[in-house]
Amino acid sequence: IVSKLPDVGTSIFSVMTQLAQECGAINLAQGFPDYDPPLALQEALTRHARTAGHHQYAPMPGLPRLREAIAAKTARVYGVPAPDPATEITVTCGATEALYAVLAAVVHPGDEVLVLEPAYDLYGPAIRLQGGVPVYVPLTSPTFRPDWDRVRAALTPRTRLIMLNSPHNPSGAVLSAADLDTLADILADTNILVLSDEVYEHMVFDGQPHGSVLQQPALRERAFVLSSFGKTYHATGWKVGYCVAPPALTAEVRRVHQFLTFAVSTPTQHALADVLAADPTHDQQLPAFYQPKRDLFRELLAESRFELLPVPGGYFQLARYARISTEPDVAFAQRLTREAGVAVVPVSAFYHNGHDEGLIRFCFAKQDTTLRAAAERLRLL
Numbered sequence: 281i282v283s284k285l286p287d288v289g290t291s292i293f294s295v296m297t298q299l300a301q302e303c304g305a306i307n308l309a310q311g312f313p314d315y316d317p318p319l320a321l322q323e324a325l326t327r328h329a330r331t332a333g334h335h336q337y338a339p340m341p342g343l344p345r346l347r348e349a350i351a352a353k354t355a356r357v358y359g360v361p362a363p364d365p366a367t368e369i370t371v372t373c374g375a376t377e378a379l380y381a382v383l384a385a386v387v388h389p390g391d392e393v394l395v396l397e398p399a400y401d402l403y404g405p406a407i408r409l410q411g412g413v414p415v416y417v418p419l420t421s422p423t424f425r426p427d428w429d430r431v432r433a434a435l436t437p438r439t440r441l442i443m444l445n446s447p448h449n450p451s452g453a454v455l456s457a458a459d460l461d462t463l464a465d466i467l468a469d470t471n472i473l474v475l476s477d478e479v480y481e482h483m484v485f486d487g488q489p490h491g492s493v494l495q496q497p498a499l500r501e502r503a504f505v506l507s508s509f510g511k512t513y514h515a516t517g518w519k520v521g522y523c524v525a526p527p528a529l530t531a532e533v534r535r536v537h538q539f540l541t542f543a544v545s546t547p548t549q550h551a552l553a554d555v556l557a558a559d560p561t562h563d564q565q566l567p568a569f570y571q572p573k574r575d576l577f578r579e580l581l582a583e584s585r586f587e588l589l590p591v592p593g594g595y596f597q598l599a600r601y602a603r604i605s606t607e608p609d610v611a612f613a614q615r616l617t618r619e620a621g622v623a624v625v626p627v628s629a630f631y632h633n634g635h636d637e638g639l640i641r642f643c644f645a646k647q648d649t650t651l652r653a654a655a656e657r658l659r660l661l
């Protein structure tokens with residue numbers, strides 16, 4: 281068989297989780313919580329799993345009651361006009377499916393897609409599978425903020441789409457309202473679309489607001505904005521996300537979604553709709569839940585030889601290990617997993633060419649006991 285992605289191996293997240301399991305290491309590599317979703321959500325799922333009539337295909341775009349709850353939540357959180365559940369919201373199998381469906385819907389062979397690097401590992405391969413050409417623009421080191429002049433300079437008549445990710449994986453960098461205004465100016469006289477991956481939208485710290493593309497009117501009208509209930513409800517295994525986009529763009533996403541997965545698990549959607557209605561403030565509590573974890577982990581590593589980068593958002597801590605080793609980051613991450621018993625992700629996995637800044641990524645979406653146990657091992661290095 282002639283591979284369509286000959287240069288792509290197994291995702292680093294699977295690789296490091298498997299290595300962690302083999303070595304019995306504490307897994308701070310793949311981004312998932314080691315605690316469960318809110319009890320009310322688990323109970324809602326149990327309830328719907330035992331409800332007759334909730335076991336067949338959901339409507340293709342998502343359950344109407346879940347789309348209505350998403351619309352209300354979007355308006356409340358961002359103080360913007362609610363997206364129309366009928367024409368502007370599509371429930372997907374995680375943000376992963378939404379990313380793929382959007383790219384498959386809008387990228388024609390030969391189209392260029394601007395990707396700010398480091399970037400989530402799916403972006404480049406998913407663009408290439410459409411025949412698109414990823415055009416990589418480096419984020420500024422070490423703050424991982426976009427250099428908008430470089431973005432402007434990278435645009436060509438073939439640019440179809442620009443991908444944003446804020447809060448950013450792996451760095452946690454957060455785009456401001458001013459950033460979005462600047463991007464709106466840059467795109468003003470073009471037909472370039474925006475794909476905004478906002479799965480960590482509710483993990484923004486130190487009282488900072490998260491600037492959603494939904495709040496920038498000129499961007500919103502050309503944007504697909506994605507979120508994930510996996511992140512917001514500590515339920516990455518449920519694989520439910522969604523895409524908000526204007527009607528004409530949503531129509532294109534749905535053309536793909538209907539043939540990619542058709543619909544998302546029915547009882548799961550009912551459960552999410554229940555908790556969104558019953559506790560509409562859940563997302564507001566997330567900064568107060570995650571910031572102490574960030575602070576605890578940083579405090580525990582303060583005396584270590586790791587140099588910790590700032591974490592404005594998300595649930596990952598980047599660290600420079602130059603005082604411990606001069607190895608490439610992949611070798612260091614593997615050795616840390618095998619010898620120190622703590623699995624991490626090498627940040628070069630987020631670069632298309634394996635660019636290595638000597639950084640590793642820790643996930644701090646873990647119980648405090650897990651963070652303490654990991655830090656005890658890391659402090660010995």
Ligand code: PMP
Nearest residue numbers: 374375376400449479508510521
């Ligand atoms: N985008 C980013 C930046 C992510 O970190 C993740 C989750 N790791 C996803 C998309 C995928 O989200 P989901 O789990 O909902 O498919």
Ligand code: GLN
Nearest residue numbers: 293294309310311312449
């Ligand atoms: N988004 C998660 C991370 O960055 C992993 C998701 C996955 O394993 N595909 O770790």
